[in-house]
Amino acid sequence: MEIARGEYVALVGPSGSGKTTLLSVLGALERPQVGSVVVAGQDLSKLSGDGLALYRRTEVGFVFQHFGLLAALTALENVELALTLAGRGRGQRRRRATDVLERVGLQDRLEHRPAELSGGERQRVAIARAIANGPRLILADEPTGNLDERASVAIGDLLESLRHDGGCTLVLVTHNRLLASRADRRLWLHSGRLQATEPVLEARASAVAGHDWTEHT
Numbered sequence: 001m002e003i004a005r006g007e008y009v010a011l012v013g014p015s016g017s018g019k020t021t022l023l024s025v026l027g028a029l030e031r032p033q034v035g036s037v038v039v040a041g042q043d044l045s046k047l048s049g050d051g052l053a054l055y056r057r058t059e060v061g062f063v064f065q066h067f068g069l070l071a072a073l074t075a076l077e078n079v080e081l082a083l084t085l086a087g088r089g090r091g092q093r094r095r096r097a098t099d100v101l102e103r104v105g106l107q108d109r110l111e112h113r114p115a116e117l118s119g120g121e122r123q124r125v126a127i128a129r130a131i132a133n134g135p136r137l138i139l140a141d142e143p144t145g146n147l148d149e150r151a152s153v154a155i156g157d158l159l160e161s162l163r164h165d166g167g168c169t170l171v172l173v174t175h176n177r178l179l180a181s182r183a184d185r186r187l188w189l190h191s192g193r194l195q196a197t198e199p200v201l202e203a204r205a206s207a208v209a210g211h212d213w214t215e216h217t
Contacts, residue, residue, distance in 0.1 A: 001187065001194055005040070005136070008170045010180035013189035019173040020141055022189065026171060027060050027139045028052045039134060057086045061130030061168075063159075065142035068121045069114045075101060075125045076110040082132045100128040104158060120151030124158065132163055138163065140172040144179060152176060206211055 003009050005074050011019045024030040027036055028044050037044045047055060069078050071122040079097035095187040101110055122142060130138060145154035156179045174180050188196040
């Protein structure tokens, strides 16, 4: 499997097909048992533990279905935490966190904690945290799985705009047909294997037709 720089790829397939595992391997959260993973010319299998941690902090932004925010921290502090782990100074952290939260439309929610935010707003905080360190690769695992239709569309719009503006690569796991239809390609997985690659025009046609992905093999 090859993914070009700046490409938007959706990983689809039935539950248990290996989508989240593949995302974890690309993000260096898990090591492959065989084969190799090369990102931007860097073979992840040859990196030490510290090297993998640096890769995760600086090259990859993670977005999860359940947001992964710390309840005791404000939106601003949740984003600042990612910058702290990357070694940014206090003043730089505050400016950058404010900037990315404004970029995702949360300039009026900086001091709100997760419990005070809607599901869509919490996902926006999670996305701001993911892009805070300027990653070249954004990995999103069911980013709209806990959101209603309206919020899902808004999050899809946001991810796509960030991908275009930042020139980064977006790899997304989703069961949302319309969200995946916006990708450049859909990659079908089944039982841990890549079964097919579907270009964007076919993907959009399937989404319009209401194609049931869970039955695709």
